[in-house]
Amino acid sequence: MTSTATDLPGQNLPLDPPGPLAGPVLRPGDADYAAEVSGFNLAYHPAPALVVAATSTQDVSVAVRWGAQLGLRVVAQSTGHGLYDDRAGTLMVTTRRLTGVTVDADGPAPTARVAAGARWRDVIAATAPYGLAPLSGSSSSVGAVGYTLGGGIGVLARQYGFAADHVRALTLVTADGTVRRLTADAPDGTPEADLFWAIRGGRVGFGIVTELEIALFPVARLHGGGVFFDIADAPAVLHAWRTWAPQLPREVTTSVALLQLPPDPQLPPPLSGRFVVHLRFASTGPVDQAEALLAPLRASAPIIMDTVGELPYAAVDAVHMDPPLPLPALGHGFGLSDLTPEAVDALVGTCGAGSGSALVIAEIRLLGGALAEQPAVANAVPGRSSAFGFWAIGVPMGPAADVVPAHLRRAADALTPWRDGGQPNFVDLDGDAGVRALYPDAVRQRLARIAAAHDPADVLGGTAMFG
Incomplete structure (x- = not known):
């Protein structure tokens, strides 16, 4: 019997998908x-009207056509690290079952093919045996694809750039359900080149990426970890860090x-x-050089704990110690x-000892x-002029729930005089409006034109995001 969408508010269309789905609905x-x-x-409890648990690119294609x-509105979710709303009333495509990672380590330009549900730990496990590393983030539990499409700033970023800068190719399902293979050598001015530019840095609204082909780098080890100081020493450590850090290679x-x-x-x-000050440090240089570079900060205040040392790249989580x-x-x-x-005084005053910060x-x-x-192949990644990045998190539960926002x-207002750009992966509090504000007008308008050209009904939300 044909089911109907009467249980979905405002819908009267058949719920039968426009093609076979291998994954559950x-x-x-x-x-x-x-x-x-x-x-x-x-902090968010997604409430989509319908969920397609994709097991293949074909499932994603059918799901997108079904949502239309x-x-x-069709949205994709892998790990849910980037949630900043409840996705109410959408068709959600979950990609967590697409976990494949294939490494091509031969030749001078090794690459990995990474499926949409793979986490960085999956990629690192596949690449480490070859002495290679991806441009992964501070936590290996994060999904590799969403992180990369939002720019991607990890422990190798100052040496190699944004993760999005090193995408060689990708598989994308556009709003009409078409599966497209986009590559870095697409001729300028073509729809393929426009999409390839937009999705790398624009992140959402242009299609659902089911696979990335990314460059790998000859990094097998780091000299890294953390140095911890008491929060009372935050002024001394941060003032030392602000003059020391920009001089680093x-x-x-x-x-x-x-x-x-x-x-x-x-x-x-x-x-x-x-309550501590946590200095994070990672170097791909020689051990003696790294130790010499770190010495001035180690001398800035009494140390509570020091974990800096030689690490295999597979242990990169030890640098930031993000919650797993x-x-x-x-x-x-x-x-x-x-x-x-x-700026240091403003940060310490709003977030340090005695500030009452939640x-x-x-x-x-x-x-x-x-x-x-x-990058060698242009993309839409914003924020290249930023000298530093600010990021803060609160846990909105218990007594702190009402005060975290x-x-x-x-804290943000205190640092506003120095505000300059940012990354879509780090915008939660301001939602879509905050994402839009990251892009110069000309870039945002180009993103809006590309989204409208490939998705005139705004099934994937690109026009709503950038228009």
């Missing part, structure tokens, strides 16, 4: 629905964070339940043109190096 109330739509960020027939990536850690037996005893398990989080971030003494992390990351350079806004 779920609606609100189905036994597996909540588990299927849940993401890493537990039903008049539903591009093979070094570093950030510094004000970190409120919970009492957790899984944390090292010196850190459990403590899902948790509720509300974040906000943007680029900074400079980190002046006044934010569990407030981080400043050094950018520049290859991140400031244009205001504390994020307070």
